[in-house]
Amino acid sequence: MIPKISPSPGPSTTHSLPPNHFLSLQPSFAQPTENFPSGLPSTFSHESNGQAPNTASLASADFEVDVRTGFLPGSSNIQRLTGKYEIWEEALDAARGSTPGEGLIIGGQRERERLWRDGIDMMSIVDTTELLVSLPHLRRAHVVLTFLAHFYVHTTPAPSVTVAKEPIPIPACISVPLLTVSPLLGLPPVLTYADTVLYNFLPLNPAIAPSNKSNPPSEIITTFTGTRSEEQFFLISALCEIAGAEALRLMRQSLDELFLADEKAIRRLTVYLKKLAHQIDKISEVTMTLMKEVDPEEFYHLIRPWFRGGDSDGPASLGWNYLGLNEDVENLTSIAESSSTVGRKGKLFSGPSAGQSSLIHAIDIFLTVDHSPTAEEREEAMNAIEHPDHSKIIVDSTPINTETPPAPNNGHGHGSAPKGEATFVQRMLQYMPLPHRSFILHLSTHPNPLRPLVVHYAHSHPALATAYDGALEALRRFREKHMRVVSLFIIQQARRQPSERVRTIMGLEPLSEEEMAQQKEIDINMIRGTGGSALFTFLKRCRDNTTKAMVRPNAAGYELQ
Numbered sequence: 418m419i420p421k422i423s424p425s426p427g428p429s430t431t432h433s434l435p436p437n438h439f440l441s442l443q444p445s446f447a448q449p450t451e452n453f454p455s456g457l458p459s460t461f462s463h464e465s466n467g468q469a470p471n472t473a474s475l476a477s478a479d480f481e482v483d484v485r486t487g488f489l490p491g492s493s494n495i496q497r498l499t500g501k502y503e504i505w506e507e508a509l510d511a512a513r514g515s516t517p518g519e520g521l522i523i524g525g526q527r528e529r530e531r532l533w534r535d536g537i538d539m540m541s542i543v544d545t546t547e548l549l550v551s552l553p554h555l556r557r558a559h560v561v562l563t564f565l566a567h568f569y570v571h572t573t574p575a576p577s578v579t580v581a582k583e584p585i586p587i588p589a590c591i592s593v594p595l596l597t598v599s600p601l602l603g604l605p606p607v608l609t610y611a612d613t614v615l616y617n618f619l620p621l622n623p624a625i626a627p628s629n630k631s632n633p634p635s636e637i638i639t640t641f642t643g644t645r646s647e648e649q650f651f652l653i654s655a656l657c658e659i660a661g662a663e664a665l666r667l668m669r670q671s672l673d674e675l676f677l678a679d680e681k682a683i684r685r686l687t688v689y690l691k692k693l694a695h696q697i698d699k700i701s702e703v704t705m706t707l708m709k710e711v712d713p714e715e716f717y718h719l720i721r722p723w724f725r726g727g728d729s730d731g732p733a734s735l736g737w738n739y740l741g742l743n744e745d746v747e748n749l750t751s752i753a754e755s756s757s758t759v760g761r762k763g764k765l766f767s768g769p770s771a772g773q774s775s776l777i778h779a780i781d782i783f784l785t786v787d788h789s790p791t792a793e794e795r796e797e798a799m800n801a802i803e804h805p806d807h808s809k810i811i812v813d814s815t816p817i818n819t820e821t822p823p824a825p826n827n828g829h830g831h832g833s834a835p836k837g838e839a840t841f842v843q844r845m846l847q848y849m850p851l852p853h854r855s856f857i858l859h860l861s862t863h864p865n866p867l868r869p870l871v872v873h874y875a876h877s878h879p880a881l882a883t884a885y886d887g888a889l890e891a892l893r894r895f896r897e898k899h900m901r902v903v904s905l906f907i908i909q910q911a912r913r914q915p916s917e918r919v920r921t922i923m924g925l926e927p928l929s930e931e932e933m934a935q936q937k938e939i940d941i942n943m944i945r946g947t948g949g950s951a952l953f954t955f956l957k958r959c960r961d962n963t964t965k966a967m968v969r970p971n972a973a974g975y976e977l978q
């Protein structure tokens with residue numbers, strides 16, 4: 418039997434849009450019926466009360482979704498800020514060094530890191546008004562300031578056990594401009610996927626606008642390590658996004674057909690869904706190039722530790738203290754912040770993850786893949802909040818520059834601090850630029866959702882149901898492949914010692930042959946992901962939720978309870 422899919426969620430209540438903003442208004446689905454469990458399709462997307470525009474179309478300059486580049490900006494990113502902001506760029510150059518292995522090292526053990534941090538401490542606070550000249554300037558400022566913040570935090574030596582542990586301070590010269598710029602982009606004051614990927618690439622010809630066909634992403638502007646692996650890690654994500662532009666176009670065309678829903682429209686819809694499956698396979702193909710272009714050991718030991726956010730020690734994280742934070746600004750930091758730290762010095766933001774990309778979330782929502790947490794997961798997450806000390810959740814302890822054996826890792830540097838009942842998507846929404854967040858919310862409240870129509874016509878138009886299930890099958894294949902990536906880049910690396918070469922770059926002493934050969938005992942079920950659920954259980958559940966949405970799972974070879 419096909420499980421009942423719950424209606425699309427309404428707009429999140431956690432975002433801080435004004436109450437009369439159209440995204441804050443409740444969707445106006447009519448009463449559900451058997452054929453349309455999400456409510457009868459209607460041409461009114463929101464209760465307007467005369468205030469809200471009808472935003473049923475996804476032709477969407479307002480959402481910063483470009484027809485040629487999808488979620489990547491349609492105009493070129495800025496490579497370097499100039500004038501009075503040059504000082505930030507210079508501080509970043511000094512942190513990165515000119516060649517791989519020359520930059521700062523995690524843990525801040527050396528004189529070099531101390532001197533760099535002293536330099537930052539002496540920097541004055543630069544006024545941000547001139548950044549308002551353009552969106553690309555603001556974006557570049559967010560990139561530079563968040564890279565600086567992560568460099569500063571991760572080169573701060575851990576306090577000795579005798580010193581009372583305090584949240585890690587971020588100096589006012591970084592935090593004040595960062596807290597001013599972040600809300601203008603609708604981003605939290607921490608490194609996000611937007612900083613490492615969306616705002617961090619140059620197309621083949623930087624003189625002209627990027628484009629999926631003729632001018633794709635070809636270079637990365639900023640990295641922590643200067644390694645080819647890090648560049649490729651960001652670049653491949655950008656190439657997935659550009660492949661996603663075509664998927665978004667097909668989704669938009671499909672939604673237009675849904676509006677008509679006559680015989681011709683259903684035929685066209687069937688074709689679009691088949692093409693969508695093909696495009697999702699292309700995204701998978703690009704994702705799999707990670708396996709040969711990125712060195713898993715470098716990724717795990719050298720690159721990923723820089724991504725850790727303020728919540729990366731799990732429920733017991735001390736967080737980051739944004740110095741210079743005043744009450745007005747404080748309200749602005751709470752968008753993505755855990756409710757448990759509002760008003761506290763230590764802010765718990767997560768580091769970047771490709772899970773923050775809007776692309777797969779958009780496809781999920783379009784196809785009505787439901788990722789709500791199970792009752793058990795909800796209980797476990799709540800339990801971990803109430804009793805962090807007794808929590809079964811293993812925290813993210815990406816290896817840093819110490820001799821302590823690392824515990825299992827969870828994600829791209831994502832903290833495993835449980836965030837109550839929020840689903841992964843809800844949490845990740847807060848790390849997307851505001852227009853993309855709005856796009857996802859808009860899509861989830863679209864008046865003419867796809868699945869109810871496919872269910873309605875499944876018997877009379879089996880080709881439509883097959884095409885719809887085919888798109889879900891392609892998405893399942895993506896998740897299957899992604900799990901192979903996670904296994905190679907995280908699980909397998911967590912079990913091994915870093916090689917001599919990587920240990921040298923990390924500033925670690927060489928190990929004896931015996932020590933090198935030692936496999937670490939790691940129970941894969943204990944490796945945790947964002948939201949606190951076991952990483953592999955979480956990823957498998959995402960994969961299985963994909964097939965659960967199928968209309969004719971038996972025809973596609975799936976048995977559902």
Ligand code: HEM
Nearest residue numbers: 654657704770771772777827828829831903906946947959
């Ligand atoms: C070396 C490469 C990658 C690694 C190690 C990796 C690892 C992970 C991990 C550990 C998670 C669990 C959530 C978290 O803790 O953040 C995750 C989730 C996710 N990642 Fe990746 N990832 C990689 C590349 C990618 C790429 C290229 C994409 C997009 C095309 C992607 C899309 C996603 C999505 C959508 C999720 C949410 C779970 C789902 O929807 O199935 N990842 N990833």
